[in-house]
Amino acid sequence: MRGGPIHVDWAGAIGASTALDLDPLSALFVALTGIVFAAGALASERVGHRRAYFALWDLLLAALVATFVARDLLLFFVFWDAALVPIALLIWQWGDRDRRAATQRLLFHALAGSALLLVGIISLAVARGTLDIDALAARRVPGSAQLFPAMLILAGLAVRLPVFPLHGWLPRAVASAPIPVSIAIIAAMSASAAYATVRIPLYLFPDGMTTAAPLLGALAAVGAVYGAVVATRETDIRRMLAFAAMAQANIVALGIFAANETSLRGAIFASVSNGLAIAAALVIAGAIARRTSSFSLAGAGGLAATAPCLAACFTIASFALVGVPGTSGFVGTLLALIGAYERVPASTAVASLFWIVSAVWALAALRRVFHGPPLARGADLRAIEAVILVPILALVIGLGVLPRVLNDRIPDGALPSAELVR
Amino acid sequence: MTLLLVVALPLVSAAMIVVFGRWLGRRLVALAAVIPVALAFGSAVSIAQAFLAGKTSLAADLGPWLPLHGADLVLRVEGPTVPVLVAVTFIATLLAIAAVAALDASSRRTFVAINLFATGTTLIVATPDLILILAGAELVAAATYLVISLRSEQPAAAGAAVRAFTVARIGDACLLLAIVTFFVTFRTLDLGEIAQRVGGFSGQLDAVARLQSTLFVPSLLVLVAALARSSALPFPTWLVHARHAPAPASAALQAWPAAAGALVLMRLGPILHPAVLDAAVALGALTALYAAVVAMAQRDVRASMAWSTASGAGLALAAAGARADGAVLLLVLALAASRPALVLAEAAHPGRLRSIAVALAALSACAIPVTAGSIAAASLVGALETRPLALVAALGAIALVSLATMRAAVGLIRRPVSAGTGSLPGAGVLIAFAVLAVTIDGPLSTTMHPLATLAAVAGAAVALALALRGRSTPPWLARASAGFELERLYRLSIGAPFHGLAEALGRGSEATIERAADLVGQSVVRASVLLRRARLRYASADAALAVAAIVAVVVYWGLR
Numbered sequence: 001m002r003g004g005p006i007h008v009d010w011a012g013a014i015g016a017s018t019a020l021d022l023d024p025l026s027a028l029f030v031a032l033t034g035i036v037f038a039a040g041a042l043a044s045e046r047v048g049h050r051r052a053y054f055a056l057w058d059l060l061l062a063a064l065v066a067t068f069v070a071r072d073l074l075l076f077f078v079f080w081d082a083a084l085v086p087i088a089l090l091i092w093q094w095g096d097r098d099r100r101a102a103t104q105r106l107l108f109h110a111l112a113g114s115a116l117l118l119v120g121i122i123s124l125a126v127a128r129g130t131l132d133i134d135a136l137a138a139r140r141v142p143g144s145a146q147l148f149p150a151m152l153i154l155a156g157l158a159v160r161l162p163v164f165p166l167h168g169w170l171p172r173a174v175a176s177a178p179i180p181v182s183i184a185i186i187a188a189m190s191a192s193a194a195y196a197t198v199r200i201p202l203y204l205f206p207d208g209m210t211t212a213a214p215l216l217g218a219l220a221a222v223g224a225v226y227g228a229v230v231a232t233r234e235t236d237i238r239r240m241l242a243f244a245a246m247a248q249a250n251i252v253a254l255g256i257f258a259a260n261e262t263s264l265r266g267a268i269f270a271s272v273s274n275g276l277a278i279a280a281a282l283v284i285a286g287a288i289a290r291r292t293s294s295f296s297l298a299g300a301g302g303l304a305a306t307a308p309c310l311a312a313c314f315t316i317a318s319f320a321l322v323g324v325p326g327t328s329g330f331v332g333t334l335l336a337l338i339g340a341y342e343r344v345p346a347s348t349a350v351a352s353l354f355w356i357v358s359a360v361w362a363l364a365a366l367r368r369v370f371h372g373p374p375l376a377r378g379a380d381l382r383a384i385e386a387v388i389l390v391p392i393l394a395l396v397i398g399l400g401v402l403p404r405v406l407n408d409r410i411p412d413g414a415l416p417s418a419e420l421v422r
Numbered sequence: 423m424t425l426l427l428v429v430a431l432p433l434v435s436a437a438m439i440v441v442f443g444r445w446l447g448r449r450l451v452a453l454a455a456v457i458p459v460a461l462a463f464g465s466a467v468s469i470a471q472a473f474l475a476g477k478t479s480l481a482a483d484l485g486p487w488l489p490l491h492g493a494d495l496v497l498r499v500e501g502p503t504v505p506v507l508v509a510v511t512f513i514a515t516l517l518a519i520a521a522v523a524a525l526d527a528s529s530r531r532t533f534v535a536i537n538l539f540a541t542g543t544t545l546i547v548a549t550p551d552l553i554l555i556l557a558g559a560e561l562v563a564a565a566t567y568l569v570i571s572l573r574s575e576q577p578a579a580a581g582a583a584v585r586a587f588t589v590a591r592i593g594d595a596c597l598l599l600a601i602v603t604f605f606v607t608f609r610t611l612d613l614g615e616i617a618q619r620v621g622g623f624s625g626q627l628d629a630v631a632r633l634q635s636t637l638f639v640p641s642l643l644v645l646v647a648a649l650a651r652s653s654a655l656p657f658p659t660w661l662v663h664a665r666h667a668p669a670p671a672s673a674a675l676q677a678w679p680a681a682a683g684a685l686v687l688m689r690l691g692p693i694l695h696p697a698v699l700d701a702a703v704a705l706g707a708l709t710a711l712y713a714a715v716v717a718m719a720q721r722d723v724r725a726s727m728a729w730s731t732a733s734g735a736g737l738a739l740a741a742a743g744a745r746a747d748g749a750v751l752l753l754v755l756a757l758a759a760s761r762p763a764l765v766l767a768e769a770a771h772p773g774r775l776r777s778i779a780v781a782l783a784a785l786s787a788c789a790i791p792v793t794a795g796s797i798a799a800a801s802l803v804g805a806l807e808t809r810p811l812a813l814v815a816a817l818g819a820i821a822l823v824s825l826a827t828m829r830a831a832v833g834l835i836r837r838p839v840s841a842g843t844g845s846l847p848g849a850g851v852l853i854a855f856a857v858l859a860v861t862i863d864g865p866l867s868t869t870m871h872p873l874a875t876l877a878a879v880a881g882a883a884v885a886l887a888l889a890l891r892g893r894s895t896p897p898w899l900a901r902a903s904a905g906f907e908l909e910r911l912y913r914l915s916i917g918a919p920f921h922g923l924a925e926a927l928g929r930g931s932e933a934t935i936e937r938a939a940d941l942v943g944q945s946v947v948r949a950s951v952l953l954r955r956a957r958l959r960y961a962s963a964d965a966a967l968a969v970a971a972i973v974a975v976v977v978y979w980g981l982r
Binding site for chain 2: 145167
């Protein structure tokens with residue numbers, strides 16, 4: 001049963017309608033969200049007040065999936081902000097110490113961005129009379145006037161990607177939230193921001209994005225290197241992974257801002273890879289914490305002796321975040337960099353530093369937790385951890401060896417690359 | 423198909439051990455490690471037979487990989503590279519058997535490392551796809567990390583493993599950028615196509631000049647990549663840190679990774695800028711000399727072996743820069759056969775068998791005539807004849823390495839063993855290696871180059887004389903034993919500032935960003951308080967509505 005796009009007029013006076021459509025790109029991201037949320041649900045073993053928790057969890061899933069299928073800007077905005085409610089409640093109630101401050105910062109950053117996003121959306125409604133994405137794309141704003149609305153909308157989306165320097169909310173949120181919520185934040189929310197950046201600013205305002213590409217590319221490149229550098233000094237494994245994911249997300253952003261066919265494919269691939277790898281890595285972080293009763297890197301050591309499968313899993317997950325060939329992270333990063341070099345060569349050269357520095361945090365963590373002198377003992381993978389990790393990591397390696405599986409699902413015309421559109 | 427087996431079987435073996443190693447017993451893991459690589463060796467031999475019967479090239483195409491032109495999963499070999507495949511798989515099999523003979527708790531990592539080395543090296547020589555060359559180099563780097571981190575309870579060794587991988591990563595990042603540049607310039611990632619296009623310009627002078635200037639930057643990047651891979655100057659040598667690892671792993675590390683840089687340079691040679699190639703020759707020869715001097719100053723046999731291998735890798739790099747592909751292959755093969763033999767012998771049971779093996783391997787490592795090492799040295803010196811400075815440096819390196827190796831070998835034969843294993847497979851592997859060391863570059867031939875022979879024999883003779891007289895390292899030389907403190911220089915100049923930067927960013931800029939966000943938040947709160955007070959004072963919400971309406975109208979007019 002394959003339904004077509006849904007289009008129901010809703011508030012004609014402001015041009016809003018209920019428009020939903022599932023095209024190859026959004027289907028890909030919905031699948032990623034499903035996998036990530038399944039992993040997170042399985043990893044939520046020891047939470048209290050399970051009914052409330054899982055109700056909020058499912059609300060979050062519904063809101064995020066709706067952002068992928070919404071084809072109307074207002075509808076998108078409603079679900080975009082609706083996702084904040086479950087996340088805030090989940091961190092506020094189920095988080096670690098420092099959860100109040102973390103929630104406040106998260107909400108503040110996200111809502112500030114959403115305010116700008118709303119202004120952009122309203123201005124579009126007023127200027128064009130419709131909020132349907134496809135209708136807006138058919139009749140674009142003239143090229144010279146595209147920069148301002150593009151930047152307004154991008155500001156809202158970039159907070160959640162997160163692009164440097166709007167990432168201030170991420171480390172604290174990940175350090176305070178329970179592991180499954182961190183997975184949802186980094187993997188799914190970041191993916192939804194990446195998808196939205198491709199679908200809205202790039203699709204509707206290609207000339208504006210092209211004008212701003214050098215500056216945006218520079219920000220993304222700096223962000224990638226910054227995230228990797230700061231990840232090397234973190235001693236809390238969750239914060240380290242947060243910065244590593246932020247670095248990888250900035251590579252995704254670099255690919256999106258460069259906006260040609262190869263770099264967009266690379267960005268999407270890297271986004272999917274980032275989501276999968278960070279989900280696996282965070283689950284492993286939770287597993288390590290359960291064995292060493294803290295999230296600190298200093299508490300663990302030499303775990304590979306008693307937990308070799310866990311060590312192998314962490315190796316694969318961190319290699320995927322770092323971009324070692326054979327994992328999906330390599331394919332995504334490579335394609336994004338190759339594509340971005342044509343548009344923003346200097347930023348790409350800077351971004352390649354990310355490749356070097358990321359090896360430092362990955363190997364330092366690997367060595368400290370698993371390969372060093374034995375400071376901790378822990379049982380090897382339990383059944384439920386294996387059930388979560390093995391399919392995800394198999395997918396990571398499978399996509400790294402056979403990226404065709406993903407690339408063929410995105411037909412050439414589905415990507416709004418700037419050349420196609422002009 | 424057989425070509426695919428040669429490259430892929432060791433990788434499959436490594437994957438199986440990683441995934442299932444926990445549940446298979448020790449014996450099954452050993453079987454899983456040895457059998458695939460032995461099968462790969464069998465496939466390589468059958469390919470060699472086909473080539474001897476008249477085939478000129480063999481290709482295996484697995485289909486498209488990345489959506490870029492030329493980035494397909496393709497393997498291709500031609501005549502000269504077939505012996506490398508045979509040799510790599512054979513030596514990997516021998517090393518795996520040696521690792522089986524020395525089974526202990528860290529064997530799994532050793533097996534995985536040996537198999538990854540085999541796959542990585544065969545991938546580098548057997549594929550025309552630039553990305554796959556990068557993938558092969560990365561596999562070798564990962565295996566290097568695995569080996570150096572074995573038995574890394576000493577914190578110094580553990581940090582060294584991370585540093586080794588980081589240096590390799592720097593090289594790979596440069597290679598990646600070079601590949602990106604090549605793709606953007608030539609729109610293809612196939613090495614053969616790029617070489618054709620570069621060579622096709624050789625007629626027109628101005629086209630050559632323009633092309634060379636485009637090629638300069640990527641060539642420089644490739645050079646840096648090759649230098650980092652081979653741990654040549656100006657990168658610090660990471661080879662010496664593997665000496666804590668058990669013998670088979672340490673032997674594997676000495677066989678292949680250092681050669682990887684020279685192999686990459688050799689494969690990409692046709693598309694590189696000539697000035698960069700000259701720089702490669704100079705740096706390679708300089709590295710060889712530097713490493714040889716440091717090798718002489720070592721007291722530990724394994725450390726001396728490691729530095730001699732680094733010197734050999736420098737010579738291979740120089741040969742690659744001189745575009746003498748034959749010399750590169752000969753050097754790499756001789757290195758791969760003689761060094762592991764000496765390392766394995768160091769941990770083996772004493773006896774006449776071991777002494778003979780050590781003697782044979784040492785003769786080859788010293789490039790004494792009638793061994794593989796001498797053939798390799800001869801072809802290298804022949805290739806460098808037109809570059810006097812590099813020639814002198816290479817000859818010096820040959821002589822000094824010969825000195826160091828002979829001294830180490832004499833020490834090995836003389837002293838009682840520390841912890842021997844004395845198992846039959848171990849002894850068999852040792853003898854196999856020793857024979858290989860002598861014969862790997864062809865049957866016992868008498869190809870000699872007078873200068874090379876002179877240097878080698880002189881070095882060996884001095885070593886024998888010193889050993890017979892019982893002299894030890896002179897004090898002025900002992901200061902060089904830490905590699906002229908190059909590594910500490912790196913740690914101070916790069917490592918420390920990097921960690922300082924990370925600390926500063928982590929503490930400083932993160933705090934600044936949070937404070938900025940707090941500031942904006944506080945100003946918003948303060949503005950809302952002001953608004954509320956204003957509204958209460960004027961007791962009407964109409965002012966707020968008026969402000970909102972003005973904002974909307976301004977935005978509308980701005981967008982029209």
